[in-house]
Amino acid sequence: MLNIVIFGAPGSGKGTQSEKIVEKYGINHISTGDVLRAEIKNGTELGKTAKSYIDQGQLIPDELMIDILASVFDSFQDSKGVIFDGFPRTIAQAEALKKMLAERKQSVSVMLDLDVPEEELMVRLIKRGKDSGRADDNEETIKKRLAVYHSQTSPLIDWYKKEGQYQHIKGLGKLEEIFADVCTAINSSVVSSK
Ligand code: AMP
Numbered sequence: 001m002l003n004i005v006i007f008g009a010p011g012s013g014k015g016t017q018s019e020k021i022v023e024k025y026g027i028n029h030i031s032t033g034d035v036l037r038a039e040i041k042n043g044t045e046l047g048k049t050a051k052s053y054i055d056q057g058q059l060i061p062d063e064l065m066i067d068i069l070a071s072v073f074d075s076f077q078d079s080k081g082v083i084f085d086g087f088p089r090t091i092a093q094a095e096a097l098k099k100m101l102a103e104r105k106q107s108v109s110v111m112l113d114l115d116v117p118e119e120e121l122m123v124r125l126i127k128r129g130k131d132s133g134r135a136d137d138n139e140e141t142i143k144k145r146l147a148v149y150h151s152q153t154s155p156l157i158d159w160y161k162k163e164g165q166y167q168h169i170k171g172l173g174k175l176e177e178i179f180a181d182v183c184t185a186i187n188s189s190v191v192s193s194k
Contacts, residue, residue, distance in 0.1 A: 001079065001080065001081040001082075001106050001109075002025060002027055002080060002081030002109050002186070002190065003081050003082050003083075003084070003101060003106060003107065003108050003109050004021065004027070004081070004082070004083045004084065004108075004109060004110055004111075004112065004186065005083075005084045005087075005088070005097075005108055005110070005111040005112070005160070005165075006018055006021070006083055006084065006085050006112050006114065007111055007112060007113045007114065007156065007157075007160075008113060008114030008115065008116065008171060009116065009118075009121050009146060009149045009153075009154075010121065010125060010142065010145045010146065010149060011116065011120075011121040011122075011124040011125040011128070011142075012114040012115070012116045012121065012171050013114050013116065013171055013175075013178065014031075014085050014086060014114060015031060015034075015085060016175065017112075017114065017178065017179060017182055018031065018083050018085045020179050020182075021083050021182065021186070022083060024183065025080070025081065025186070026080050027079065027080050027081035027082055027083055028076045028079050028080075028081070028082045028083070029082070029083050029085060030069065030072050030073065030082060030083070030084055030085065030087065031085040031086050032065060032068065032069065032085070032086040032087040032089075033085075033086045035068060035072060036050040036054065036060065036068075040054075046064075046068075049064070054135075054136050055135065055136065055141070056141070056144065057136060057140075057141040057142075057143075057144030057145040057147075057148060058144070058148060059089055059090065059148060059152060062090055062092045062093055062096070065087065065089075065093060066092075066093060066096040066100075069084075069087055069093075069096075069097070069100070070100055073100065081109070084097070088156060089152065089153045089156075090152050090153065090156075091155060091156065091159055094156055094159055094160070098163075108160075108163070108165050109165070109186075109189045109190065110165055110167055110185060110186060110189035111156075111160040111163075111165045111166050111167065112167050112169050112182055112185055112186075113157060113160075113166065113167065113168050113169060114169050114171035114178075115168060115169065115170060115171050115172075116171040116172055117172065118146065120172060121142075121146065122139075122142060122146075125137050125142045126138075126139060126142070129142075165189075167185040167188075167189070169181050169182055169185060
């Protein structure tokens with residue numbers, strides 16, 4: 001199975017690249033942000049809890065996120081693999097993902113780090129907020145989310161380097177060029193795991 005972690009700061013293009021990966025490799029997609037936004041839209045208890053964190057630009061507590069992830073993962077039937085988009089965002093989540101996959105005799109094949117300069121992230125997110133109306137894409141919340149990324153999420157770069165699963169991707173440039181680099185990284189991970 002091809003299990004890909006797509007990683008990067010908010011606005012780095014994880015969602016866009018994930019869609020293209022899903023189309024090319026025929027794997028399932030888990031976007032934890034999309035799962036939470038669907039819960040909010042449906043007015044569930046989980047959605048209410050999630051909204052209070054998302055609106056503040058904060059992360060949802062690890063235990064809750066890990067439970068959600070495992071239940072979505074287990075809902076896939078005859079899966080060829082999964083792309084994890086927006087998860088893990090903390091070391092505790094990365095450890096939980098490793099354990100969850102190991103319990104199912106699987107592992108992460110590759111972690112793709114979409115690296116985009118901070119000024120560009122800000123421009124992209126403000127534009128996305130105007131186009132899509134996503135409530136947390138406003139300047140104040142974006143700043144908080146980027147701060148959370150630096151303090152809680154970016155330590156995962158070293159964590160995945162130690163696991164030997166890290167691949168750096170230059171996330172600035174033409175979408176198709178970035179996708180070509182993404183595919184090269186995925187294909188080399190498949191070869192090296194054989
Ligand atoms: P995203 O769509 O991935 O940018 O996620 C939007 C928001 O959902 C984040 O700012 C967090 O508040 C929350 N969220 C998404 N994924 C996670 C996660 N793995 N852990 C904690 N919070 C998350």
